[in-house]
Amino acid sequence: MSSDKFLDKKELKRLDQELQKMIGRVGTDRKTQDEVFDKSTLLALEKLISDRVIDILDFPISTGKEGNVFRGVTPDKKLVAVKIYRTNTATFKHISEYIIGDPRFNSIGKSKRALIFAWTKKEFKNLERLARINVKAPKPIIFIKNVLVMEYIGDSERPAPLMKDVKLKNPKEIFETLIDYVSKMYKKADLVHSDISAFNILMFEDKPYVIDLGQGVLIGHPNALGYLKRDIHNLVSYFNKFGIRADENKIFDKITKKK
Numbered sequence: 001m002s003s004d005k006f007l008d009k010k011e012l013k014r015l016d017q018e019l020q021k022m023i024g025r026v027g028t029d030r031k032t033q034d035e036v037f038d039k040s041t042l043l044a045l046e047k048l049i050s051d052r053v054i055d056i057l058d059f060p061i062s063t064g065k066e067g068n069v070f071r072g073v074t075p076d077k078k079l080v081a082v083k084i085y086r087t088n089t090a091t092f093k094h095i096s097e098y099i100i101g102d103p104r105f106n107s108i109g110k111s112k113r114a115l116i117f118a119w120t121k122k123e124f125k126n127l128e129r130l131a132r133i134n135v136k137a138p139k140p141i142i143f144i145k146n147v148l149v150m151e152y153i154g155d156s157e158r159p160a161p162l163m164k165d166v167k168l169k170n171p172k173e174i175f176e177t178l179i180d181y182v183s184k185m186y187k188k189a190d191l192v193h194s195d196i197s198a199f200n201i202l203m204f205e206d207k208p209y210v211i212d213l214g215q216g217v218l219i220g221h222p223n224a225l226g227y228l229k230r231d232i233h234n235l236v237s238y239f240n241k242f243g244i245r246a247d248e249n250k251i252f253d254k255i256t257k258k259k
């Protein structure tokens with residue numbers, strides 16, 4: 001169905017029934033449903049259904065204060081991840097810290113809703129950059145308002161777990177891979193993740209996948225180097241418990257060294 005096609009009452013009723021069926025099977029309590037599926041979000045999901053991007057939401061993958069991630073199913077039965085940022089109850093205390101200074105978002109409004117819409121778009125754009133440089137991360141598919149649809153990482157039985165919940169078979173190799181990701185993001189995508197840690201790295205088939213790119217900033221951002229140092233520190237500190245010793249300053253100097 002074309003996104004420009006006028007929807008008559010019968011079609012709207014059908015879409016509403018599909019939405020209610022979709023929401024009813026996601027396995028969240030009523031309070032969470034009310035917080036996540038507000039009117040604006042329902043309209044975005046309705047658009048995704050009418051454009052045949054998604055068919056249903058299967059179950060929650062993760063739940064947070066800022067948003068929820070659901071496993072979705074497309075009309076052709078492919079699995080996707082659907083991230084919904086909460087527009088009413090999100091607690092983005094420092095969201096402007098990562099938005100202000102990014103030339104891509106100079107003209108956004110000052111309302112909380114406008115910031116969250118910009119945040120969703122920002123994550124989509126940052127994931128696009130990672131896809132171009134072959135850093136493992138969910139490939140973005142589409143975003144509408146506060147809803148982001150992206151590649152599902154996992155198998156048909158369960159989503160990929162967070163690195164913090166996995167017993168790593170080859171921690172040294174994983175550490176080196178992640179430092180390489182950080183370097184490629186900086187050198188090839190002009191991007192700093194700004195909050196990389198074991199809490200936003202998935203492990204799938206023994207490979208790390210970077211997630212949660214909303215706070216990622218371009219290297220022209222006034223705080224980019226500080227965020228880069230923090231990312232390196234987080235990784236070095238985490239892998240220290242596996243007996244891996246690395247010099248944070250040397251890693252930082254190597255990444256930021258001009259060609």
